[in-house]
Amino acid sequence: MKRPxxxxxxxxxxxxxxxxxxLIQEIFLFHLGNPFLQQGDDxxxxxLLEPDSQGGRWVTATDAHVVTPLEFPGGDIGRLxxxxxxxxxxxxxxxPRYLTAAFILEEGLSLALLDRVVASMATAAKTAGVPVxxxxxxxxxxxxxxxxxxxxxxxxxxxxxIQCGGSHAKPGDAVLVSGTLGDHAMALMAExxxxxxxxxxxxxxxxxxxxxxxxxxxxxxxVHVLRDPTRGGVATVLNEIxxxxxxxxxxxxxxxxxxxxxxxxxxxxxxxxLYLANEGKVIVICEATDADSILxxxxxxxxGQQSSQIGQVLASSRPFVExxxxxxxxxxxxxxxxxxxxxxx
Amino acid sequence: xxxxxxxxxxxxxxxxxxxxxxxxxPSREYRxxxxxxxxxxxxxxxxxxxxxxxxxxxxxxxxxxxxVLPIGRLDMAIALAMKPGVILxxxxxxxxxxxxxxxxxxxxxxxxxxxxxxxxxxxxLTIAEQSPLNEVVFFAIGFETTTPPTAHLLLEIQRRxxxxxxxxxxxxxxxxxxxxxxxxxxxxxxxxxxxxxxxVSVVIGSSPYTPLASDFQMPIVIAGFxxxxxxxxxxxxxxxxxxDRHAVENEYTRAVVPEGNQRALMAMRExxxxxxxxxxxxxxxxxxxxxxxxxxxxxxxxxSRYDLSYQTVADHKAxxxxxxxxxxxxxxxxxxxxxACTPETxxxxxxxxxxxxxxxxxxxxxxxRNFR
Numbered sequence: 001m002k003r004p005x006x007x008x009x010x011x012x013x014x015x016x017x018x019x020x021x022x023l024i025q026e027i028f029l030f031h032l033g034n035p036f037l038q039q040g041d042d043x044x045x046x047x048l049l050e051p052d053s054q055g056g057r058w059v060t061a062t063d064a065h066v067v068t069p070l071e072f073p074g075g076d077i078g079r080l081x082x083x084x085x086x087x088x089x090x091x092x093x094x095x096p097r098y099l100t101a102a103f104i105l106e107e108g109l110s111l112a113l114l115d116r117v118v119a120s121m122a123t124a125a126k127t128a129g130v131p132v133x134x135x136x137x138x139x140x141x142x143x144x145x146x147x148x149x150x151x152x153x154x155x156x157x158x159x160x161x162i163q164c165g166g167s168h169a170k171p172g173d174a175v176l177v178s179g180t181l182g183d184h185a186m187a188l189m190a191e192x193x194x195x196x197x198x199x200x201x202x203x204x205x206x207x208x209x210x211x212x213x214x215x216x217x218x219x220x221x222x223v224h225v226l227r228d229p230t231r232g233g234v235a236t237v238l239n240e241i242x243x244x245x246x247x248x249x250x251x252x253x254x255x256x257x258x259x260x261x262x263x264x265x266x267x268x269x270x271x272x273x274l275y276l277a278n279e280g281k282v283i284v285i286c287e288a289t290d291a292d293s294i295l296x297x298x299x300x301x302x303x304g305q306q307s308s309q310i311g312q313v314l315a316s317s318r319p320f321v322e323x324x325x326x327x328x329x330x331x332x333x334x335x336x337x338x339x340x341x342x343x344x345x
Numbered sequence: 346x347x348x349x350x351x352x353x354x355x356x357x358x359x360x361x362x363x364x365x366x367x368x369x370x371p372s373r374e375y376r377x378x379x380x381x382x383x384x385x386x387x388x389x390x391x392x393x394x395x396x397x398x399x400x401x402x403x404x405x406x407x408x409x410x411x412x413v414l415p416i417g418r419l420d421m422a423i424a425l426a427m428k429p430g431v432i433l434x435x436x437x438x439x440x441x442x443x444x445x446x447x448x449x450x451x452x453x454x455x456x457x458x459x460x461x462x463x464x465x466x467x468x469x470l471t472i473a474e475q476s477p478l479n480e481v482v483f484f485a486i487g488f489e490t491t492t493p494p495t496a497h498l499l500l501e502i503q504r505r506x507x508x509x510x511x512x513x514x515x516x517x518x519x520x521x522x523x524x525x526x527x528x529x530x531x532x533x534x535x536x537x538x539x540x541x542x543x544x545v546s547v548v549i550g551s552s553p554y555t556p557l558a559s560d561f562q563m564p565i566v567i568a569g570f571x572x573x574x575x576x577x578x579x580x581x582x583x584x585x586x587x588x589d590r591h592a593v594e595n596e597y598t599r600a601v602v603p604e605g606n607q608r609a610l611m612a613m614r615e616x617x618x619x620x621x622x623x624x625x626x627x628x629x630x631x632x633x634x635x636x637x638x639x640x641x642x643x644x645x646x647x648x649s650r651y652d653l654s655y656q657t658v659a660d661h662k663a664x665x666x667x668x669x670x671x672x673x674x675x676x677x678x679x680x681x682x683x684x685a686c687t688p689e690t691x692x693x694x695x696x697x698x699x700x701x702x703x704x705x706x707x708x709x710x711x712x713x714r715n716f717r
Contacts, residue, residue, distance in 0.1 A: 111377070193464065269464070270437070327355050327572065329392020333710040334688075341437040342460075 003030060009109040014139025027115055028135060029123035036098075036133035044133035046098060046155070050064030053158030061088035064152040070117065070147050075186050078121035080279060081150040082231070083207045086128050090209035091226045093164040093216060093284070094156030094345030099125060100134040101152045106145035117148065128207040130154070156209075161220055168224035169245035171315035174291035178211060178298055179204070179306040180257045181234055182276035186265050193269075197261050200279040211301045215284055215294055222294070225285035228278065235274040235321065235333045237283055242319035249321045251311030251333070274323075275336050285313060294317075352571030353391075361576040366398050368583045375401045377582055378672060379540040380523060382409030382698060383570045389705055391572040401579065403693075404672035405702040407522060408542060410487040411438050412694040413625045414700050416658035418515050419444030422459045425513065425651060426450060426458035428444060430475060434461045435468045435484040435622070439529040442697055445658050447690065450484075466494040470501060473510045482647050483512045483644045489563035490544040492516045492636065493609035499638065502645050513647040514638050517547045517623060520553050523632035527561045529671045536672060538582035540575065543597055550605025562591040569597040616642060627666030627694035653696070666693035669702050676706040683707055 003026040014018040029037060036044040065081040082099065089096040101121070105114065125132055132152075183204040190201055208228065216223055225245075229237040234256075238249045258273060266273045280303060286294055291309055298304035321333040369375065379385055385405045386395060392641055394403060407413050423444050426433035433450070440462060454460040459479070466483060473481045485495040502510050519542055521538035526534070541554055546567045559566050568578035568666060578596045585592065595601055616639060623635025631711040638646040647653065658664065664686070665679035676682045676695065686692040688704050695703035 159524075325390070325392045326353065327358050327391050327393075327396065329394075329396050331389055331392045332708050341440060 003027070003115070005112050005115045007111050009105045009107055009111065009114065011107055011139055011141065012136060013105070013154075014137065020137070023137065025081055025203050026120050026297065027111070028096065028137070031115075031118045032101075032132045032135070034131045034133065039133070044098070044100075046133070051307050057158045059089055059092045059094040059158045060153065061092070061156075062151065063088055064149065064151040066146060066149050067188070068146060069191060070113065072203055073200050074184075075205040075279070076120050077148060077150055078119075079124040080205050081152045082124035082128065082132075083115035083132075083279060083333065085152040085154040086130060086207040086209055086286045087228045087279075087282075089154050089156035090207075090212040091164070091228055092156070092158060093212070093220070093223075093226065094158040094212070094230050095155040096128065096154055096207075096209050097157045098132045099130055099132045100154075101132050101150060102136045103138070104145050104149040105139050106147050107139060109144040109147050109228055114148065124207065128209065135202035152214065152267050155250035162216060163221075164223055166224045166225055166241050166244035166322050169241050169247050169249075169285045169313045170224060171247055171313055173224055173285050173289055173313040174288045175238070175249060175251065175311040175313065176286065176291065176295060176298065177229075177234065177308060178208075178282045179280075179302040180259045180262065180283070181229070181281065182262045182266065183259060183279060184275040184279040184326065185233070186262045186273075186274035189269065189271075190265060193256050195265060196263075201259070201261055201265070204278055206303050208280065208282050208303065210307070211298065212282065213301045214297045214301050214304075215237050215282075218293070218297075219290060221289045222290035223284060224287070224296050225283070226282045229281055230279060230285055231271070233275040233277055234283065235272070236336050237322045238333065239335050240322055241283075245313075246316075246319055248314040248316035248319065249311055251321065251323050251324055252316055253325045255308050255310045257306045257308050274333060288312070294303050348639055352569065352573045357573055358576060359605060361573065361580060364576060365401070365576065365580050365583065368580060368587065369398045369400060371398075371400065373400065375537050375583060375586060375713060376404060376535070376672060377401070377538045377579060378404040378406045378526070378536050378538060379575070380406035380408040380519070381540075381542045382412065383543060383546070384540055384568065384575060385409070385705070387572055393572060393575060397579070402584070404536065405705065406526065406671045407625065407628060408488065408519070408545075409698045409701065410491070410517070411442050411693075412697045413517065413522075413627060414439070414442055414486055415624045416444050416660070417624065417656050419449070420651050420658065421655065422451045422513060423450060423458075424447050425458070425482050425647065425653070426453045426460050428480075428651075430479055432459045432461055432472060432479045432481045433484055434463045434472060436486065437462050437464075437485060438698065439484060440540045441655060441698065443691055453554075459644065462555060465697050466491075466498040467501070469498060473507060477509065479509065481510045483510070484515070485512050486515045487544070488517055488519050488545050489548040489613070492613050492617070493548060493606075496609075496612040499616045499642055499645055503642060506642065511645045511647040511650050512638060513653075514617070514636060516617065516636040517625070518619070518634050518636065519549065520557060520630070521631055522560065522625065523554075523557055525628060525631045525634070526671050527557065527563060529667075536563065536568070537586050538564040540578050540582070541565050541593070542569060543570045543574070544602070546597065546601045546605070548606050548609050550603050551593055551595045551601055552603045552605075558591050558593045564591050564594075566594045567597050567601055569600065613638075625657075625694075626660060626697075627670050629662070629667065661692040664693040666695050666703075669695050676703040679703070682683075
């Protein structure tokens with residue numbers, strides 16, 4: 001197929017005419033094509049019952065993606081949009097089945113860049129085994145969008161017997177994390193600020209449903225909470241869980257898996273890694289007696305090799321998160337106030 | 346990061362803590378103020394307060410540049426930022442500092458102002474190059490640590506003859522602020538010692554503290570920002586108190602010399618002169634505590650270029666920051682603490698930065714089991 005990978009997005013691409021049709025055919029269908037999309041109808045028809053859906057329920061999630069730059073070390077907005085929604089489904093314990101995607105493109109966006117992003121989305125969707133079954137594209141005037149925004153929605157099947165949620169943490173539970181913290185946010189910040197790492201620091205964006213399946217398989221009822229520490233980082237997610245479950249959470253600084261270069265860059269920029277976003281990590285809160293066996297399974301998965309138990313859940317009349325520092329001192333790990341800003345002093 | 350590990354070794358810390366516990370006289374209280382926000386941050390980050398003997402109290406001083414920036418100066422910056430065609434550049438956490446009526450540079454940005462966060466003063470030059478049709482203003486804040494970079498920026502602007510760039514100068518001086526705190530109305534127990542600034546002292550040296558130590562009979566130990574530095578300084582202060590001495594001692598010898606950094610000081614003198622007085626959030630006006638751009642650089646001084654005049658805006662009348670910053674009152678003694686004044690909607694200096702005395706108490710004090 002001859003494809004328009006030179007030039008830029010114009011308002012004509014959004015007008016619904018020949019140019020729109022061409023864009024859909026030559027970029028979106030070319031990369032993401034599957035029987036659902038190829039129908040070319042206004043919606044995709046999905047089977048209500050699947051062979052393994054006995055007693056299960058559908059879970060749906062939606063996630064809007066904005067990121068600068070659109071391509072960054074270790075990923076791009078397309079891969080992020082696929083993995084982000086898959087992870088939202090996975091955190092419910094669901095097995096992701098279908099995705100939909102809506103694109104808002106800014107006039108002037110390079111078609112070659114769009115092509116790369118959609119190709120990368122297709123690779124991510126294929127790797128995850130989750131097809132994009134419906135989509136939409138709109139074009140906004142120059143200056144009214146940041147290049148490209150992508151919103152993805154997803155549907156996943158929640159098998160009977162799995163019940164994960166932020167309100168299920170119980171005193172005595174173990175708190176696990178699947179790997180190093182802050183990689184995604186720091187890779188982006190380094191890219192934006194021209195900081196060079198050798199080897200380069202990569203975003204950790206990844207689809208976590210395979211890892212989650214391994215965590216849940218032997219004894220699903222032992223797993224109480226699954227959360228991906230995206231925006232706001234581990235600190236924010238643990239505070240949310242503490243509040244939802246009415247418990248306190250204690251973490252141990254010396255057990256937090258961190259890349260030395262992320263620690264160093266955070267120090268340099270006056271940022272606290274606990275508040276930095278991750279795009280390929282999961283926090284697991286489970287019964288303490290199952291923690292070791294779950295950790296072993298996590299470490300066997302390629303996305304969980306550096307899994308670690310970072311803390312435990314405590315009974316408390318007030319929800320809070322506290323960290324035991326390297327020194328045996330303690331400090332409160334508070335909610336993020338406003339946005340993450342570097343400190344001057 | 347090897348450098349950091351050396352000053353964060355938990356075993357060395359344990360040895361130091363043991364010596365601190367052995368050295369304190371249990372029959373008395375030790376009230377030490379760490380002047381700098383950098384020290385306050387390290388103390389809370391490493392959880393040092395919980396490791397010290399109960400009769401060693403650390404009082405968080407006003408050395409946090411964003412916290413002490415008064416409402417009126419913020420209003421000037423916000424007004425400039427709202428001018429069409431102006432790009433206002435500032436350091437990161439300045440974005441959040443509240444001005445009048447709950448405004449901030451962050452909110453100004455939401456209303457359409459072009460506010461850019463910079464990591465260093467020289468980034469302003471790059472922004473000016475990239476936007477030749479805009480007027481670019483650097484909202485310069487901070488103690489003597491950030492002053493030399495602003496001086497360098499002004500010298501560079503002058504050298505290049507860049508007429509589109511100017512600086513709104515809010516730089517403040519450390520020793521007049523310490524003096525104001527030590528001289529302040531005596532409404533409570535006095536301080537027993539001072540942990541002196543790290544980076545500021547790299548610039549100004551250790552000798553400017555000598556008159557303070559002798560005038561107020563105040564032990565002063567200049568300390569680095571690493572946790573071992575702070576513990577070592579506390580031990581040195583305890584010894585001075587026990588031996589009834591009041592000297593300026595330098596724990597941070599790897600970076601601080603008595604005469605300071607002469608090149609930086611020369612650049613500062615060339616570009617800046619002392620203001621008769623400068624207002625501090627929480628502390629009021631302090632004589633000769635701020636810097637102004639010299640008239641030879643008036644072209645690049647935003648105050649003269651935009652004909653800005655400073656309007657004092659009173660702090661909230663129930664705010665007890667002045668007494669809290671001096672260690673005379675506790676956050677809980679303040680009527681607006683935790684009600685009208687919270688980390689999300691700070692009224693006073695002590696709540697602005699996460700390390701301010703009130704912000705720390707708001708978050709740690711409410712929950713932490715071993716907080717005192």
